[in-house]
Amino acid sequence: MERSSIIGHFGPYGGRFVPEALIAALEELDAAHQAAAIDENFQNELAHLHRTYTGRPSIITEAPRFGAHAGGARILLKREDLNHTGSHKINNVLGQALLTKRMGKKRIIAETGAGQHGVASATAAALLGLECVVYMGEEDTKRQSLNVARMKLLGATVVPVTTGSRTLKDAINEAMRDWVTNVETTHYLLGTVAGPHPFPTMVRDFHRIIGVESRAQVLELTGRLPDAVLACVGGGSNAIGIFHPFIDDENVRLIGLEAGGAGVETGRHAATISGGTPGVLHGTRSYVLQDENGQTVESHSISAGLDYPGVGPEHAFLHDIGRAEYRAITDDQAMHAFALLSKTEGIIPAIETAHALAGALQVGNELGKEAILLINLSGRGDKDVQTAAHYFGIPL
C-alpha cells in the first residue's frame, strides 16, 4: 500500500530522479512487476523456489539467554540468516531474476557493499542462466575478499570500482552508468529499497514475506503480536520487509537501527535518518548524508552492508509520520551485541544484524520482561569473522 496519492511516492519522498534514457526501462520494469504481482504462475514459481531453494519459511528462534541481557524481554529471532546464501537478500534477488527472464533480458548487473547482495545475485544468475556483472567498491573488495571469490566461483564478473570513496555509493554510480549504456539487454538488479520507482516498492514487495511469515509465527507461538519489531537499516530492505505487514498494527512499535559508526555526533557514521537531511541521491528523494552544497558526504561504519549515505524513501516517510522510530547504534555497541549473541545463543550474526541486536538490548531494558521483541536476524556472520577477529584482537 502506498501512503501517498502519487504512485511511486511516499509523502514527499521517492519518485524518479534519473536520466531520461532509463525511463523506458523503469516503466517496463514497473509494468512487469505489477503484472507478476497478480500472476499466479509467477507467484507459484517464486514460492516454489523459496520452498525448494531458499529454504523458506525461515524459522523463529527464541533467545532467552540473550534476552536475560535485554531486561528479561522475550526475544524472538526471525532467522533470515538460514536462507540459502546466508541473508535475506535472496528473497529480492530471486524475484527480480525471474522478472528479468520475463522481460527477455539475459544480463543482470548489481552493486554490492559487503558482498551479500552480490553473492545472492551471482547465485540467482547461475541458477537461471543469466550473465552477471557485480560492481563493488575497490575498498570493499579488499574488506570482503572472501565474497569476491564466492562471486567468481558462481560465474559472475566482479568489477572493482575505483572512483570516489570506492565503496557502495560509487558501486551504485558505476552500475547506473552501465545500465544507461546497456539498458536494452540488461536488468539492474538493485539490492535495496532505494533508487528510482519502482525499486523501493518492488524490492519491499519481495521482502514482505519476512514480515508475513513472522507475524503469523509470533501469533502462533505467543498468542499475541510483538510489542516491537526491530531491524537494522542501511538502505533498509530487511527492515521494510519485516515492518511492512505490521504497519497497520498500531500497537506494534517499528524500530530501525542505523549504523552510528563512531557516534552520530562525530560525523563519522552512516545513520542517514538520525543524522541526515532530505535530498536526492541515486534516483530517489529521501534522507541523505550531504553537505551544505548538496554534495554527498562519505559514510562510515564497521559494517560494509550499512555503509551507505542514503536510505529507502519509505523509511524516511515512516519516520516523518512517526510510525517507525530510528536509532543509531555505534560500532562498539554493535560489536558488543555481536559477541553476546554468539556466546549466549551460539549464533554468529552479520555485523549489520548486530546493530538490530544492540537495539534489542536497549529496547528490552526499556520495556522489561513482559515485552515480546521480534528481531530480524537478517544475515549470518561468517563473512565478518575476519573483521570481528581484528576488532576483538583474536589472532588469525
Next chain:
Amino acid sequence: MKLHEVFAHAKAENRAALIGYMPAGFPTKERSQQLIAAMIDGGVDIVEVGFPYSDPVMDGPVIQQAAEIALRNNTSARDVFDVVASSTVPTLVMSYWNPIERYGAAKFADDLSQVSGVGVITPDLTVEESENWINATDGQGIGRVYVVAPSSSDARLASVAAACSGFVYAASLMGVTGARTSISSAASELVARVRRVTDLPIAVGLGVSNAEQAAEVARFADGVIVGSAFIKLVQESATFDEAITAVRSLAQRLAAGVRRS
C-alpha cells in the same frame, strides 16, 4: 544575445550553434573562467558551466575526474554563478538536481538570472518531479533544458519537449558522456523524432569530440555540444598555457566543423 537569438543567428548562417561545456572550479575557479574565455575566443556560441557533483551518474571518467578536482576545491553554487558571470556569451548551468534542491530551486533560478544565466540543463530531473523547478523558472527567463534519449518513447518525447524552454538536449546515444569514435545513427533518428513534437532548437551531445563529428551532427541538429573533449585536453596538457591554447584551437576547429555544409 539571448539563447533563441543565438540559434536564430546560426540558422541564418545555415549552420549549427556550437556549445562548449566546462565544469566550474576545474582545475580552479579562475582557471575555469580562463578556459571558458578561450573556448569563446575559439568560436563557441553558447557555454554550459558544469556544477560539479559527487555522484555524476550520467558522466564518463573524464568529467568525473574533473568534478572530483572541482569538489576538492570546494566549488559551491556561488562559484558556479561567478563563472557564469564571467562568460561573454549566453551561458547555461548543467547540474544534477540535488545541489539545486539543496540551494533552493527558486533562489537558484533567481541568483542565476542575477548573473545573466540563460538556463539550466538538468540531466537527472524528470518532468514528473519538476513542479518546483517549473514554478521557480517561469517568469525568471531561465531556460529549462531536459535531456532526451534514443530510448524515449514518442509520447515521452512530447511531454519532455513540452516542459523544455530554450532548446532540447538530445543524447546522441545510450550511455554516459565521453568521446566516441563515431556518431551513432541513433542521433539523427532521435532528432527527427523530436522535430515532430517541438519547434524548439535541438542540440545534440554525448560523444562529439572533433570537427568531423561536429560537421556530421550539424547537418541534422541545431546545436552541437562538446564537453569531455575540452576537459581531456586540459588533463593532458603539461602546463596551463598549453591547455588554454589547445582548448582555443579545438573550439576553432569545431566552429569550422559546424560551418561545413
